[in-house]
Amino acid sequence: MISIEDIQSNMYLQLAKRNLKRQTFRTVLAAIGIIIGVIAISSMGILGNSLKMSVTDSFGDIGDKLLIYPAPGEDGVTEKQIQQMKKVDGIDAIIPAYSTGDRVEYKNSYTFGSIYSIEREDLEKLAEVEDGQFFKSGSTDCVIGSSIADNLELRVGSKIEIGDSRLRVVGILKERGMGFDIDADTGVFTSAQMYEKMYPGEGDEYDFAIVRAEELDKVDDIKEDIEKLLNKKEEVITVFATNIILESINEAFKSISLFLMGIGSISLLVAGVSILNVMLMSTMERTKEIGVMKAVGASRKDVLTMFLLEALLLGVVASLIGGLFTIGAGYLILSLVVKNTSYLFSLATLIYIFEGILFGVATSLIGGMYPAWKASNMRPLDALRYE
Amino acid sequence: MSDPIVQLQNVRKTYTLGASEIHALNGVSISIERGDFVTIMGASGSGKSTLLNMVGCLDTPTSGKVKINGTDITKLDDDKLTTIRRDNIGFIFQQFNLIPTLTAIENVEIPMIFSRVPQNLRKERAMRTLEQAKLEAEYAYHRPNELSGGQQQRVAIARALANEPPILLADEPTGNLDSKTGKSIMELLVRLNEEGTTLIVVTHDQKLTEYSNKTIVLMDGEVSNDIY
Ligand SMILES: Nc1ncnc2c1ncn2[C@@H]1O[C@H](COP(=O)(O)OP(=O)(O)O)[C@@H](O)[C@H]1O
Numbered sequence: 001m002i003s004i005e006d007i008q009s010n011m012y013l014q015l016a017k018r019n020l021k022r023q024t025f026r027t028v029l030a031a032i033g034i035i036i037g038v039i040a041i042s043s044m045g046i047l048g049n050s051l052k053m054s055v056t057d058s059f060g061d062i063g064d065k066l067l068i069y070p071a072p073g074e075d076g077v078t079e080k081q082i083q084q085m086k087k088v089d090g091i092d093a094i095i096p097a098y099s100t101g102d103r104v105e106y107k108n109s110y111t112f113g114s115i116y117s118i119e120r121e122d123l124e125k126l127a128e129v130e131d132g133q134f135f136k137s138g139s140t141d142c143v144i145g146s147s148i149a150d151n152l153e154l155r156v157g158s159k160i161e162i163g164d165s166r167l168r169v170v171g172i173l174k175e176r177g178m179g180f181d182i183d184a185d186t187g188v189f190t191s192a193q194m195y196e197k198m199y200p201g202e203g204d205e206y207d208f209a210i211v212r213a214e215e216l217d218k219v220d221d222i223k224e225d226i227e228k229l230l231n232k233k234e235e236v237i238t239v240f241a242t243n244i245i246l247e248s249i250n251e252a253f254k255s256i257s258l259f260l261m262g263i264g265s266i267s268l269l270v271a272g273v274s275i276l277n278v279m280l281m282s283t284m285e286r287t288k289e290i291g292v293m294k295a296v297g298a299s300r301k302d303v304l305t306m307f308l309l310e311a312l313l314l315g316v317v318a319s320l321i322g323g324l325f326t327i328g329a330g331y332l333i334l335s336l337v338v339k340n341t342s343y344l345f346s347l348a349t350l351i352y353i354f355e356g357i358l359f360g361v362a363t364s365l366i367g368g369m370y371p372a373w374k375a376s377n378m379r380p381l382d383a384l385r386y387e
Numbered sequence: 388m389s390d391p392i393v394q395l396q397n398v399r400k401t402y403t404l405g406a407s408e409i410h411a412l413n414g415v416s417i418s419i420e421r422g423d424f425v426t427i428m429g430a431s432g433s434g435k436s437t438l439l440n441m442v443g444c445l446d447t448p449t450s451g452k453v454k455i456n457g458t459d460i461t462k463l464d465d466d467k468l469t470t471i472r473r474d475n476i477g478f479i480f481q482q483f484n485l486i487p488t489l490t491a492i493e494n495v496e497i498p499m500i501f502s503r504v505p506q507n508l509r510k511e512r513a514m515r516t517l518e519q520a521k522l523e524a525e526y527a528y529h530r531p532n533e534l535s536g537g538q539q540q541r542v543a544i545a546r547a548l549a550n551e552p553p554i555l556l557a558d559e560p561t562g563n564l565d566s567k568t569g570k571s572i573m574e575l576l577v578r579l580n581e582e583g584t585t586l587i588v589v590t591h592d593q594k595l596t597e598y599s600n601k602t603i604v605l606m607d608g609e610v611s612n613d614i615y
């Protein structure tokens with residue numbers, strides 16, 4: 001068994017340590033190169049990951065939803081189709097909705113919003129009320145999204161006008177971010193009765209339906225089952241699974257992360273060259289020493305080990321320091337670019353730091369390889385004669 | 388009688404410098420028995436170091452045959468030469484050639500590392516060897532630059548003895564020392580020979596030949612006489 005003590009008193013390691021200390025300034029310069037390289041690689045990785053997280057976060061939890069639209073040429077999604085869909089396994093909820101776009105007025109200002117008719121219990125599944133409450137079923141009241149409220153400076157109790165109708169705002173929704181199901185932030189939600197009064201004759205078939213899966217990995221099966229069940233004879237509906245979006249976002253950001261890390265790795269490449277340079281200089285300076293070592297019995301492998309260990313030691317120490325600094329650098333970059341430092345404390349960050357350290361160590365080793373090989377192949381006599 | 392421990396047959400070493408050829412060794416044949424004390428003398432440039440390096444497996448001949456402890460080293464590669472050298476030869480240089488980053492005792496440990504002596508035995512053996520080389524124990528943990536020339540050469544001798552080699556080679560070991568220190572180093576070498584080690588010393592010191600049982604005088608790469 002190798003104990004810590006053995007490693008500490010290991011002569012190769014002692015030699016490596018002392019040889020690195022011999023040219024402290026040069027060693028520190030080389031180490032700084034590696035440190036910067038590690039910081040660059042890992043903080044770029046962290047940045048890429050945080051960008052991804054900030055985008056996926058702003059889409060809300062959309063991944064587990066499927067949107068059912070009428071197929072081209074169809075008028076809408078029928079109640080019968082909704083009933084049929086209920087037979088499909090793995091569905092948590094089916095939320096049919098009417099929607100249209102319209103002008104929303106308040107006092108002398110106006111904005112455009114999406115007007116929805118969604119049952120109260122269904123809306124509760126999609127959004128949260130921040131202020132006030134949900135409308136009562138059958139009432140003329142409405143609940144509005146946060147950006148409409150901001151734009152028109154609405155409060156609970158304000159009365160808005162849509163077309164000829166006046167609706168009382170009883171609730172304002174919590175900001176939810178972009179979504180593919182409903183535009184919660186720019187929406188006006190009201191009861192079926194009120195909607196029918198505002199847009200008479202449109203109430204036969206739903207404009208679309210939202211299907212929520214019990215679990216994220218059931219989404220693909222549900223999509224397949226619904227399509228099989230409803231589009232048996234002819235194409236009557238189109239199913240759109242929102243997890244596709246998440247997947248493509250993930251794909252896109254994977255490339256972005258890779259690209260950013262690629263930029264970071266350029267600095268590591270420079271560091272590798274400087275290691276090569278430093279080690280090459282020290283093999284030149286220590287030519288005579290290498291000759292002596294060989295004269296007293298060092299094999300090529302022994303010399304190779306000694307020099308690689310030096311590179312490894314330098315690489316490990318510098319990379320660990322770099323990994324430590326990455327936390328600070330990541331914090332700085334995230335607060336400047338993404339403006340949300342909470343992403344720093346994630347598993348992904350740890351992985352990127354680990355990757356950075358790994359690359360740092362590998363770079364040092366690769367940089368040290370040629371000098372070590374060169375040293376090991378020196379002929380002892382030539383080395384001894386060298387002054 | 389057993390085989391000679393060192394045997395050279397018609398050894399030539401030729402260096403080519405541009406168009407000219409230098410015959411550093413020009414057909415040298417010698418044989419050295421176990422326990423011999425051989426001094427090698429000759430003018431500067433006569434090939435003494437070349438001969439010693441050949442015996443020390445640091446160099447191979449251009450032609451001829453070199454046998455060390457029964458093994459023909461003429462055709463061996465670098466790694467095999469290293470092994471033969473490690474197990475048979477202790478080298479003592481004129482310049483001491485200690486590793487500056489290591490303490491005296493660590494310098495002595497170095498050859499043992501390469502011959503894979505377990506760590507727990509190394510320190511103890513190195514200490515004993517330093518004692519054998521008559522370095523005062525208090526200097527064991529000093530770096531070479533904190534030691535006098537004589538002390539450094541004692542460390543170097545201890546290093547040469549570390550793996551208990553049957554052959555000790557010394558290339559002008561007193562060349563960098565004052566005469567008094569040189570004398571005590573020579574006395575140490577003579578005593579090591581008396582304890583059984585085969586000793587080959589390149590020297591300019593005529594007096595030393597009195598102790599040796601064989602003197603080889605080189606002249607322009609050839610053995611000029613062979614005194615028994
Ligand atoms: N690597 C080399 N390249 C060219 N010439 C060499 C080399 N090594 C030694 N020589 C030459 O070989 C001759 C013998 O050298 P050497 O054995 O060092 O002599 P000594 O040790 O007796 O002074 C000298 O002329 C020297 O210049």
Ligand SMILES: [Mg+2]
Nearest residue numbers: 435436437558
């Ligand atoms: Mg010489």
